[in-house]
Amino acid sequence: MRRSILAITLTALLGGTALSALPAIAATPAAPAAATDDAALAKFFADYDAAQLARSPMGKSYRGVIDADYGKWDDLSDAADAQDYKADQAALADMHRRFDPARLSPASRLSYRLFEKKIERSAGAYRYRDYGYVFDQMNGAQSQMPAFLINIHRVTSKSDAEAYVSRLEGMGAAMRQAIAQSRARADKGIMPPKWVYPYVISDAQNVVTGYPFTKGGEDAPLYADIKAKVNKLTLSDAEKADLLARATNALLNSVKPAYAELVTEMERQQKIAGTDDGVWRFKDGAGYYAQLLKSYTTTDLNGDQIHALGLAQVARIHGEMQEIMKKTGFTGSLQDFFRFMREDKRFYAPNTDEGRALYLAETEKAKADVSALLPQYFGILPKAPLVVKRVEIFREKSAGKAFYQGPSPDGSRPGTYYANLYDMADMPLFEIEALFYHEGLPGHHLQRTIQTELTGLPPFRRFGGFTAYTEGWGLYSEKLAKDMGLYKDPYRDFGRLQLELHRAIRLVVDSGLHHKKWTREQAIQYVIDNSADAPGGIVKAIERYVVYPGQATAYMVGRLKISELRDKAQKELGPKFDYRAFHDTVLKDGPVPLDVLEEQVNAWIAAQK
Numbered sequence: 015m016r017r018s019i020l021a022i023t024l025t026a027l028l029g030g031t032a033l034s035a036l037p038a039i040a041a042t043p044a045a046p047a048a049a050t051d052d053a054a055l056a057k058f059f060a061d062y063d064a065a066q067l068a069r070s071p072m073g074k075s076y077r078g079v080i081d082a083d084y085g086k087w088d089d090l091s092d093a094a095d096a097q098d099y100k101a102d103q104a105a106l107a108d109m110h111r112r113f114d115p116a117r118l119s120p121a122s123r124l125s126y127r128l129f130e131k132k133i134e135r136s137a138g139a140y141r142y143r144d145y146g147y148v149f150d151q152m153n154g155a156q157s158q159m160p161a162f163l164i165n166i167h168r169v170t171s172k173s174d175a176e177a178y179v180s181r182l183e184g185m186g187a188a189m190r191q192a193i194a195q196s197r198a199r200a201d202k203g204i205m206p207p208k209w210v211y212p213y214v215i216s217d218a219q220n221v222v223t224g225y226p227f228t229k230g231g232e233d234a235p236l237y238a239d240i241k242a243k244v245n246k247l248t249l250s251d252a253e254k255a256d257l258l259a260r261a262t263n264a265l266l267n268s269v270k271p272a273y274a275e276l277v278t279e280m281e282r283q284q285k286i287a288g289t290d291d292g293v294w295r296f297k298d299g300a301g302y303y304a305q306l307l308k309s310y311t312t313t314d315l316n317g318d319q320i321h322a323l324g325l326a327q328v329a330r331i332h333g334e335m336q337e338i339m340k341k342t343g344f345t346g347s348l349q350d351f352f353r354f355m356r357e358d359k360r361f362y363a364p365n366t367d368e369g370r371a372l373y374l375a376e377t378e379k380a381k382a383d384v385s386a387l388l389p390q391y392f393g394i395l396p397k398a399p400l401v402v403k404r405v406e407i408f409r410e411k412s413a414g415k416a417f418y419q420g421p422s423p424d425g426s427r428p429g430t431y432y433a434n435l436y437d438m439a440d441m442p443l444f445e446i447e448a449l450f451y452h453e454g455l456p457g458h459h460l461q462r463t464i465q466t467e468l469t470g471l472p473p474f475r476r477f478g479g480f481t482a483y484t485e486g487w488g489l490y491s492e493k494l495a496k497d498m499g500l501y502k503d504p505y506r507d508f509g510r511l512q513l514e515l516h517r518a519i520r521l522v523v524d525s526g527l528h529h530k531k532w533t534r535e536q537a538i539q540y541v542i543d544n545s546a547d548a549p550g551g552i553v554k555a556i557e558r559y560v561v562y563p564g565q566a567t568a569y570m571v572g573r574l575k576i577s578e579l580r581d582k583a584q585k586e587l588g589p590k591f592d593y594r595a596f597h598d599t600v601l602k603d604g605p606v607p608l609d610v611l612e613e614q615v616n617a618w619i620a621a622q623k
Contacts (some may be wrong), residue, residue, distance in 0.1 A: 392597050447500065
């Protein structure tokens with residue numbers, strides 16, 4: 015799918031405001047050359063962003079922009095993908111032609127350099143644009159379109175509701191673009207393994223189950239959503255009934271037939287799909303994986319180096335786990351302790367509504383505990399609120415165990431931490447704190463909200479990102495919480511190490527699957543042998559790495575670099591080291607590649623000296 019719904023999400027849902035909220039920058043004839051060029055470059059970036067948004071109605075919605083495009087979907091065709099690529103290359107050439115880095119201020123020079131890196135990554139991805147899966151259990155319009163309408167398309171007026179109906183009416187055409195693209199790739203041999211298809215089919219059938227698709231029982235997810243949103247409006251009963259009647263018509267005549275076509279196509283592909291899991295099986299699969307590693311980690315590490323790094327980190331964390339095991343008084347091997355943590359019922363909430371409420375309540379407590387400590391460790395703090403929410407039932411069977419969705423800085427949408435409570439056996443209580451610290455505070459919510467609130471940065475820096483930086487920060491935050499005095503229970507501290515081990519294992523199994531030709535079963539067994547992960551969680555994780563190659567390697571690579579830089583700062587500055595100043599240095603310019611981050615921290619250390 016053209017940048018896929020997920021890709022649109024990743025570039026837009028980090029938060030945002032309308033372009034009109036950007037500070038006005040105007041050059042004056044008397045301004046120094048650098049100031050004049052800085053202003054011109056700022057306008058260049060704002061114009062680039064405006065042109066991107068003009069091609070992406072969904073991107074506008076993620077930013078909180080409501081205009082004439084609010085009822086539309088993005089064009090998901092190959093032609094639109096090519097248009098984006100050409101626009102990026104033209105913009106890069108235009109920037110090189112118009113601006114001399116030597117005439118820019120240091121801040122603008124950094125933006126110039128980061129824009130070059132952004133377009134370079136875009137070009138690398140475009141070369142392998144046909145290699146991604148259009149539909150799988152992690153990505154795809156079958157679940158992301160409904161999730162977009164439910165979570166992003168807000169309704170505060172009759173016109174917003176009409177735009178929702180318009181998107182329902184257009185959903186069939188957008189879905190068919192995705193189906194056509196999936197069919198074309200399958201014809202070239204690019205399709206996920208056979209085991210993926212039941213997930214996609216199940217997600218699709220969940221969307222069209224319930225009223226008005228089936229009589230009796232509960233409302234279907236999309237009908238329940240628009241009904242709830244319309245009923246909150248101050249409208250007459252007749253106006254509400256008209257909107258819901260039009261929504262029903264769109265669901266039956268646009269959404270239902272498109273989902274039926276999707277299921278038919280997925281059943282066709284399932285019959286011809288293979289059982290090999292890694293992307294090595296594709297023509298130039300090695301080149302594709304190398305490009306993904308470079309893009310996600312912002313380094314030149316190859317598959318063998320990633321694998322070796324993972325094995326070394328697994329060994330390190332195993333040693334730290336043995337120390338915690340001793341503190342608890344447990345006798346036996348580390349594998350025995352893994353089994354104990356995996357099987358003892360005290361570490362799991364019951365798989366009931368009460369168990370799920372307990373899990374969410376403990377997450378709220380973790381939120382309160384860490385929030386009280388943040389001012390001691392950060393000078394810059396996020397303004398947007400954060401809410402804790404259960405993953406919607408229609409997509410929880412296939413969704414990841416926890417994830418974060420950024421806020422819109424205009425205040426219309428808070429940041430959201432999602433916990434997947436489909437099966438409580440996959441969500442051990444000893445991981446509650448570390449999961450929240452990663453996805454919420456001081457992890458993604460703090461970093462991404464601060465990023466979108468840096469109004470002096472160009473839009474592509476406020477709303478874009480580098481996975482190694484962003485996910486590295488999330489994993490760093492899990493350990494930072496220990497430095498802040500949290501994880502008072504040794505079992506919860508083990509949960510922190512368990513999640514860190516999870517990310518180290520990712521280096522091993524991701525490179526194992528896609529570089530060393532491991533099977534899904536080999537990867538699952540490696541995790542069973544080396545961690546206390548719940549069995550259901552292990553399978554879900556490995557299945558994620560199969561369809562999302564390379565991404566999982568960014569977490570530990572980024573975390574190790576941030577920790578290395580903090581260790582260096584503490585060693586060189588001694589008593590002069592200040593957590594607040596260090597963290598503000600890391601966060602104040604938004605996401606950057608790891609080599610650039612190292613330059614920035616080294617400059618800060620030198621200035622402190």
